Amino acid sequence: MKIKKIRKNKAMSAGRQGFTLFELLVSISIIAVMTAVAVVSFGGLNKKTRDARRSADLEKVRMALEASKQIGSTYPSSLDALITNEFLDKLPTDPKTKAVYPYLRDTTNYYIYQIGTSMEDLGSTNTATVNIGGTSCNYKLVNP
Secondary structure (H helix, E strand, C coil): CCCCCCCCCHHHHCCCCCCCHHHHHHHHHHHHHHHHHHHHHHHHHHHHHHHHHHHHHHHHHHHHHHHHHHHHCCCCCCCHHHHHCCCCCCCCECCCCCCECCEEECCCCCCCEEEEECCCCHHHCCCCCEEECCEEECEEEECC
């Protein structure tokens, strides 16, 4: 009976069984670049998501204010009246600061109100910076 010799690959016989340093550096740098691109692109997405929530919250409060006016003939003096009269379950708050949105009803004309917030993405704003109830806002809703 003859025994055959199995030839090993030259690279295997020289003890090179892993990756070279250059291959590791190239793959790590590619992963780092992809991670940096993902972080930058998702950072802007979070701002736009919070701004969309702010806009939706203000629209929800506006609808509650209009429903309150239809029943009581004027807008309420504070947003707490919307909860008391069950137009809202709770007051919506800013998704980042958790503060209640500023609301101001005109003291001379009870048919005018302003409610606003500060948007993070300046492309989402609809007004120059204004002061509503002592808070600086760059997005506001007024009665229709």
